[in-house]
Amino acid sequence: MASTRARRTWVSVAVGGLIAMAAIAPDVAAAPSLPRTTLALPRTTLASGTVPVKPEEPRPPLLPADFQATGRYIVRDLGIDVPFTWQGRNGDSQMTAGGPEYPIWFTNLIFHNTLYTLTYKWPNIPLFPPRRCDSLGFFNRQILNDKLKTSRFVGPEILQGNKDRYVNHWRVGVVVGSTRPGEFPRLPIGQADVYVDQRDPSQWVQVLHFGLQNLFDPELDEWFTLATFDRRPGQVTLPDRCPPPTS
Template sequence: MGRTLTRRAAVSAVLAGVIALASATLSPAGAGTRAGATPPPATAATGPAASPAGTATTTGPTTGTATTTGTTPGDDATAPAPRPPRLPRDFRGRGKWIVRDLGITVPFTWEGRDGDSQMVAGGPQYPIWFTNLIHRGTLYTLTYKWPGLTEHPCSRIPGFDLDTLNRKLGTARFVGREILQGNPSRYVNHWRVGVVVPQLPPGKFLRFPLALGDIYVDQRDRGTFWQVLQFGIQNLYDPELDEWLVMDTFEHRPGRVTLPARCSSPG
């Protein structure tokens, strides 16, 4: 499975990820973006088709996003936690990017190939349009359109790759086994990952939560990501500092990753 203080910070996980989501995919403050093993064939699941191109939707009482309810039947609170989320090297999926406080939902794609990965939300016909990608060991973000945004540089963070992201995801805390109610409903493991500074021992110390990510992966396969909530400084463009990605499909086959020309030029 994430701007400097004037750009989108990476989630690891979350985010950004994408996180990262990351992050969804989460990353420390000062980052420049917005947030595995091959599963058995039965877990390379797909769901309903994503929102058709050219149709931005406004979030209301219902948005088409999944909601959580309780724990899965037979869940045992004393059972050991499953293994944490791990973004695979090759995948492709479609879904929605949701900014609830702005009332905006746009189409979203997330794809990976040979360890590189790319998120694209919206497009030229939508009020939001950005891309985050990990490409050859560098994390990039380029926001083409966002309400109130007048600057559009490509931010780069060298030294960030899939292993960096998965190491952060490996520190996630298990929340519980849940059901995302939708069409279809999905049985997921809910995880939380965050970045807090400064890193100090337990006790009465002043500390700041810079970024948080809630990650929902398939119970049968920790490499199948269905939903990510990003909250924190990496969502600085949004007044309420939170954004969602919700996947309708997620397949374990190579996707397409394309570095924008604006990011490939120096400066």
């Protein structure tokens, strides 16, 4: 999906905290033709003049330690739609898209506190012999979940397909450079839209990721969508060509 060193680093995306907007109570006298009983008071103001407790926002996405998921990996500008698996075991995890018989084939792993990426095949990119497996450094599930805690809640949505899926939509992103807005240089390098089950934020449904982590894709954006997601421990296997974990 991206140059081997920059590839598949969707796991490093993060943004600032949740934002909530409140409405100001309208002037009831501005609508004299309507009975006062038909004008609902806005959530931010009660008749007593007190402010109610803000509704609790949903919990952000969370990657569980053990899971098995299956679905599709989609690169629409290349007309690619291939099988996709994502499995976790004891905090390690592995994504695999496509395979030897498909136009793309790659795997990404979090294995023993190390992030790996290995791309076997990609359209119009010479990968023969296939690229080496790159270790992208120290990374683990805890770091990912800490990043996800800072994601921004977009809102509840319904994904329509063979059946409606009720999800919460979150956005996460990463900017390199100065941590203070307005200072130079700052460079946005990626973002992801994460959709999780409304009742269980650790059940992932769909992810769109966009940015420098997608350098192999002309439009810099790719999807994975999951048809199944359950809590049985999966299989996580480090390919032989990958170097030993850093820790």
